[in-house]
Each structure stands twice: as structure tokens, then as C-alpha cells.
Amino acid sequence: MSYFIFYKKLGFLNIEGLFLHSQRIKMFESKNPLRTPISDLGEFGLIEHLTKNVKINQATTVKGIGDDAAVISSEKDMLQVVSTDLLVEGVHFDLSYMPLKHLGYKAVMVNLSDIYAMNAEAKQITVSIAVSNRFPVEALEELYDGIQTATKIYNVDLVGGDTTSSTSGLVISITALGTVTKEKIVYRNGAKENDLLVVTGDLGAAYLGLQVLEREKQVFEANPNAQPELDNYTYLVERQLKPEARKDIPKLLEDLEVVPTSMIDISDGLSSEIIHLCKSSEMGCNLYEDKIPLDPQVISTCEEFELDSTTIALSGGEDYELLFTISTEDFPKIKANPNLTVIGHITNKKEGMHLITRADTKIPLIARGWNSMKEE
Numbered sequence: 001m002s003y004f005i006f007y008k009k010l011g012f013l014n015i016e017g018l019f020l021h022s023q024r025i026k027m028f029e030s031k032n033p034l035r036t037p038i039s040d041l042g043e044f045g046l047i048e049h050l051t052k053n054v055k056i057n058q059a060t061t062v063k064g065i066g067d068d069a070a071v072i073s074s075e076k077d078m079l080q081v082v083s084t085d086l087l088v089e090g091v092h093f094d095l096s097y098m099p100l101k102h103l104g105y106k107a108v109m110v111n112l113s114d115i116y117a118m119n120a121e122a123k124q125i126t127v128s129i130a131v132s133n134r135f136p137v138e139a140l141e142e143l144y145d146g147i148q149t150a151t152k153i154y155n156v157d158l159v160g161g162d163t164t165s166s167t168s169g170l171v172i173s174i175t176a177l178g179t180v181t182k183e184k185i186v187y188r189n190g191a192k193e194n195d196l197l198v199v200t201g202d203l204g205a206a207y208l209g210l211q212v213l214e215r216e217k218q219v220f221e222a223n224p225n226a227q228p229e230l231d232n233y234t235y236l237v238e239r240q241l242k243p244e245a246r247k248d249i250p251k252l253l254e255d256l257e258v259v260p261t262s263m264i265d266i267s268d269g270l271s272s273e274i275i276h277l278c279k280s281s282e283m284g285c286n287l288y289e290d291k292i293p294l295d296p297q298v299i300s301t302c303e304e305f306e307l308d309s310t311t312i313a314l315s316g317g318e319d320y321e322l323l324f325t326i327s328t329e330d331f332p333k334i335k336a337n338p339n340l341t342v343i344g345h346i347t348n349k350k351e352g353m354h355l356i357t358r359a360d361t362k363i364p365l366i367a368r369g370w371n372s373m374k375e376e
């Protein structure tokens with residue numbers, strides 16, 4: 001199996017079995033020598049094989065995999081939220097440093113993040129894949145291992161999907177279903193003047209993790225016996241290869257009795273998400289550079305790579321944190337929480353959207369997603 005160049009052993013990732021315990025990532029061709037062609041099982045056999053261990057945990061799942069459609073019961077006074085994402089090999093992921101188990105896990109996270117960004121609880125997912133015959137059954141087992149690890153940890157049911165062939169790369173589409181009351185649903189368009197801009201966790205690490213992995217891939221291509229040195233980048237690599245969606249945040253907001261006025265998940269970088277919120281809400285904002293939460297590894301790695309950490313936080317992608325606005329009245333409820341950082345406030349639309357730098361200069365926010373950054 002040569003479609004990924006290393007199989008990592010990272011003790012720092014706490015999913016059992018996802019990684020073996022080792023301080024270093026070992027690069028080698030997959031240790032799994034088995035290579036069963038998909039054609040040995042056929043489409044139905046493959047689906048059956050991959051999904052035979054799937055269990056249903058949600059009370060609202062009436063029928064999961066195995067019929068023409070899954071059946072979900074509606075709960076009284078609950079809104080259903082639905083979100084879909086499509087991931088294409090070579091566009092959204094590179095299997096040379098993305099092990100399939102991680103890809104499966106991350107694909108679920110990307111979708112659940114959108115459900116949590118509505119302040120909803122995720123309940124079910126469907127998974128559709130297009131695969132070429134360059135993938136043996138064992139590769140898909142790894143992918144589904146990651147998917148099912150995610151469904152267990154995040155308590156969502158895998159209730160269906162579709163399987164088809166592809167002439168070249170791997171394509172994965174996941175749809176997530178969730179529920180929320182109409183009192184708690186949060187859209188992008190509710191931000192009001194003077195609201196506080198709040199972000200969860202810290203930013204920029206996933207993008208830097210990708211830079212580290214790309215550098216190691218080049219080292220590996222030049223010398224296949226080289227072992228990557230990743231000890232100083234464990235958090236960054238983890239954020240890239242095993243992101244976590246913020247399932248805890250809707251629950252935390254409920255406990256704090258805060259309903260944000262607007263919310264979005266940070267998939268493309270802070271600046272483009274702030275711009276989405278402000279444009280949807282027809283508002284402006286001031287974002288304070290010195291408030292942007294950064295992990296110490298982000299700061300040290302930016303120094304090493306000669307990158308500006310603010311630029312990375314603003315334009316790096318794939319953090320899967322949540323960005324939301326709250327009324328100033330709610331500030332006392334959130335201010336002591338280590339998961340939440342106030343990074344700015346909402347202004348009138350005509351004031352525009354600005355970054356206030358450490359030097360106290362005001363510069364317009366521009367949307368530069370991490371894709372465009374990559375091209376430079």
C-alpha cells in the first residue's frame with residue numbers, strides 16, 4: 001500500500017488504538033500487508049462488511065442502515081438541522097500524510113462542527129463514498145474505523161449512506177443531522193451593535209500542523225529512511241490530523257444560560273468567518289490583535305517558520321472552533337471561562353470591519369481563506 005507514506009504512532013492522541021505509544025512518528029509503508037480487492041466482496045458485501053458493527057444509540061433513530069432510507073422520529077418542539085460536506089482527495093486531503101483512520105474521524109468532525117455552530121446537538125450522520133479499485137478493502141476498514149470512533153465519542157448514529165466507484169481519487173460526503181429548540185437556534189445573522197465577539201479554544205494550529213507535515217513529506221521524499229522530528233509540533237499535528245468539533249460548547253452555553261446572538265464555525269480562518277457574521281448581520285466589527293488566543297506552540301513555530309502568528313490565525317484554516325457574538329449583558333456569565341475569549345466587538349455597519357493591531361493601528365479585515373494563502 002503506497003498511498004500513504006507513513007503510519008503514525010502518536011501517543012499524544014488520546015483515541016485508543018488510533019495511535020500506538022511512541023514519542024515519534026514513524027514513517028513507513030503501511031504495516032498491513034493484506035490487500036483484498038473490493039471486487040472480492042462486491043458493493044453489497046462491502047457495505048455489509050464495513051457497517052456490520054454499527055450500533056444505534058439515539059432514541060430518535062427508528063431505522064438505521066439496511067433499508068431504502070433511514071427513519072428518524074421528530075421530537076416535539078425540536079427543529080431539525082441538516083448539514084453536508086464533500087471532501088475530495090487532492091483538493092481537501094492528501095493521503096500521503098493523512099492516514100485513512102484520521103481522515104474518517106476528521107470528515108465526521110467537519111460536519112458535526114456545522115451542527116454545533118447552530119447551537120444544536122448532533123444526532124445522526126450518513127456517509128457516502130466513491131472509491132477507486134486502488135483502495136483495498138483494508139483501506140476502507142481504516143476509514144470506517146475512524147468514522148465509527150468519531151460516532152462513538154460524539155454519540156451520533158451512522159444511519160446510512162451510499163457507496164459507488166470512482167475512476168481515480170477518493171470522495172467522501174457526510175451529512176449530519178441534529179436538533180435544537182427554536183429558543184436556542186443560532187444563525188449567522190443575529191449580531192447586534194456593541195455585542196461582544198467571542199471565540200472558543202485557540203487558533204492557527206491546524207494550518208501550522210499542515211505546514212509541518214508538508215515539510216516532513218518533502219524530507220521523506222528526498223530520503224525515505226528519514227524519521228520525521230515532530231516532538232516540538234505535537235499539538236499542531238494533532239490539530240491537523242485529529243481535530244475535535246466543539247460538542248461541549250452548546251452544552252456549556254446552556255449551562256451558562258447564554259444564547260449567542262450569532263454563531264459560525266471556524267473552518268476557513270478567523271477573518272473570513274468574522275466577515276461572514278458581520279455581512280449576514282449587516283454589522284461592522286473591531287477585532288483586537290492582542291486578544292486572539294494562540295497556543296505557545298503556534299507562537300514558537302511561527303517564529304521558526306518566519307510567519308506572522310496573527311496572519312496564521314486570521315487566514316489559516318481547519319481550526320473547527322466556534323465564533324459567536326453575545327450581548328454585553330451576558331459578559332459576566334462567560335468572562336471566567338477558560339474555553340472562551342472575547343476578541344472584539346460588533347460595530348455599526350458603516351464603521352466597517354477592522355483589525356486593531358498591537359501598535360493600535362486600524363486595518364481593514366480581508367477574507368483570505370487558507371486556500372488562497374496556500375497559492376501564494
Ligand code: ADP
Nearest residue numbers: 047065066067068127128129159160161162163
Ligand atoms: P440503495 O440501492 O437503495 O441506494 P444501498 O445498497 O446503496 O441501497 O444501501 C443499502 C443500505 O446501506 C442503505 O441503508 C444505505 O443507507 C446503507 N449504505 C450504503 N452505503 C453506505 C456507506 N458507505 N456507509 C454507510 N451506510 C451505507
Ligand code: MG
Nearest residue numbers: 161162163164
Ligand atoms: Mg445506494
